[in-house]
């Protein structure tokens with residue numbers, strides 16, 4: 001099946017989400033090409049596995065709708081039937097725009113899909129990951145938004161061999177572009193993740209988490225409750241509307257374990273939970289559960305590591 | 306300025322979600338999706354500054370209309386909704402098709418959404434509506450500054466960026482972006498006399514189809530049978546031991 005993956009750039013290469021989708025597409029033997037949308041000057045995003053096209057947008061205007069129009073054109077010209085993108089801000093916008101152009105409703109939160117005798121079927125996670133929903137797509141074009149970490153990334157060698165198409169800007173000027181400083185281990189690729197919830201009681205107590213994280217070389221995450229409360233930037237939110245992590249060890253500190261949080265961390269290999277409520281749902285996911293006060297357990301951990 | 310804000314009525318999130326034939330079962334009494342409160346709040350702040358008219362637009366089984374009432378209690382002026390059997394289990398595109406037709410019928414300049422509904426969370430409807438209306442979509446707005454012009458801060462993968470709100474556009478507001486107001490007794494009483502109008506689907510141009518066929522739902526067994534230890538002062542040692550065993554330290 002002719003397939004188009006909407007690629008994204010992180011650190012001058014394709015994002016891990018893009019490589020995961022490419023890995024899956026290759027395993028299904030799909031006739032695949034990547035169209036990457038970004039604003040980097042000289043990214044190294046050519047891949048030895050398939051054709052790559054770079055739609056270069058200007059970062060000083062909001063012109064994703066123009067990028068979508070260009071992708072629609074490619075889809076029509078090249079008779080593409082399957083369009084795949086990661087569930088990121090940019091791809092959510094692009095796939096939504098494309099769905100209107102192609103008059104085909106997309107499937108969101110896809111965690112698996114298959115193609116057989118010309119039909120695309122999907123499995124997507126609903127209800128905060130409590131259930132799996134299976135769908136068959138009956139339109140000529142199928143559009144899927146895929147959750148990060150659903151598939152193993154493909155190994156690629158990046159090169160500079162790709163076509164670049166410059167997109168026009170739009171009238172909507174963008175200013176004060178702020179790039180969050182990323183220091184220390186990153187959530188997506190850290191072997192240890194420590195997440196904090198409202199059970200850390202006060203923003204100041206996050207220092208305890210920071211100390212532990214530096215001792216374990218861990219990335220720090222949080223629940224939506226504390227992100228909403230302004231304790232942590234949104235980029236550190238783990239869960240349905242935040243990041244999906246899959247570390248070797250996940251330490252949940254004062255987190256109740258709402259399904260919307262679970263969906264972002266339940267595939268972690270080993271889960272340690274500290275919560276004073278022994279009935280907290282997080283314990284259902286924990287390999288090691290400590291029923292206790294975060295403010296008493298974590299300082300002792302810090303003193304003994 | 307005419308503002309349309311989307312408000313979805315959803316089953317009370319305190320109760321377990323149940324499905325029938327792949328579609329969420331909806332009781333007679335549904336509540337306003339909290340996610341939409343953020344969008345409504347932005348609309349009301351715009352109204353206070355620019356003397357706008359704020360209309361709630363909604364699609365789905367209307368039932369007791371409690372969720373619509375809750376939206377009006379916050380301060381919206383009126384509500385219009387579409388409730389039609391043919392829309393049961395409507396996919397995101399069909400939903401966007403209906404909502405964009407409602408926005409058009411109101412000649413809305415600004416159409417505001419939450420980023421995704423709590424029950425369906427496909428997270429695509431605001432962008433789809435913008436495409437139907439041929440307007441720019443300013444998605445994932447996490448801060449709003451209202452002066453003589455309106456500055457919106459968008460969340461991006463790397464951080465954030467700002468834009469001035471154009472005269473016509475679609476906006477989606479992230480949870481936590483603004484602080485939704487609580488209605489007081491007077492607001493609650495006032496809402497009772499605000500108009501709620503049902504629009505017939507036959508008055509709208511709908512050209513989407515149900516391209517997604519439901520096959521099956523499966524419940525995921527999440528629970529692990531891990532160790533659970535009650536801390537009596539020494540439980541940290543268990544964690545230290547485990548981290549050693551896992552070679553983290």
Ligand SMILES: Cc1cc2nc3c(=O)[nH]c(=O)nc-3n(C[C@H](O)[C@H](O)[C@H](O)COP(=O)(O)OP(=O)(O)OC[C@H]3O[C@@H](n4cnc5c(N)ncnc54)[C@H](O)[C@@H]3O)c2cc1C
Pocket residue numbers: 196197198199200201222223224225226237238239240241242243253254255256257258259260261264274275276277280292293294295421422423426
């Ligand atoms: C559409 C939608 C999307 C969402 N997306 C996300 C998402 O992406 N990520 C996310 O995390 N949430 C998300 N949520 C929110 C989610 O439902 C929960 O509200 C949130 O995860 C709860 O955060 P929490 O565990 O920090 O807080 P709470 O649920 O308040 O839990 C705090 C826990 O701390 C414990 N505790 C309190 N004090 C102590 C102490 N001193 N020592 C030890 N334990 C203590 C309590 O027993 C409790 O279990 C979403 C919700 C919706 C509706």
